[in-house]
Amino acid sequence: MTQAASQASYNAAIEETLIAIEDALDNCDVDMDYERADAVLTIVLEDNGTQVILSRQSAVQELWVAARSGGYHLSFENPGWKCTTTGEDLPALLDRVLTEQQGSAVALGL
Known part of the structure; x- marks a missing residue:
């Protein structure tokens, strides 16, 4: 596969x-x-104002998730x-960090 x-x-x-x-957030x-x-998606938990931020990192072809519990780098593996x-x-990572920050179960159903 070419770089392009x-x-x-x-x-x-x-x-x-x-x-x-x-779509999952709209239905949660x-x-x-x-x-x-x-390509930056900021999720705000309305109960406590905390954020989870997902961002594209094109140079390394990763998706990064920044949450209160830390930063996570994800690579695409079919x-x-x-x-x-x-x-x-x-899906598991997002449910976990959102649950931790919300203080109650969050299941996006991705």
Whole structure:
């Protein structure tokens, strides 16, 4: 695969992922708001004002998640994003950090 094709695949995977997360947030029972600027998605937990931020890191072709519990780097491994330090897939990681910050169970259903 050429570098250009690889970058195009990565960009498509990021876009698809962020849209799926936005859809899941729209359907979640927990009071959360989100804002997207390009490929940075900021999730705000309305009960306590804390944030979880997802951002595209094109140079290393990763998706980074910044949460109160730390920063997580995820690489795309078919069929999805996998954390390079914890081994969690993106749905499990997001549910965990959102639950920790909310103080009650959050399941996005990704």
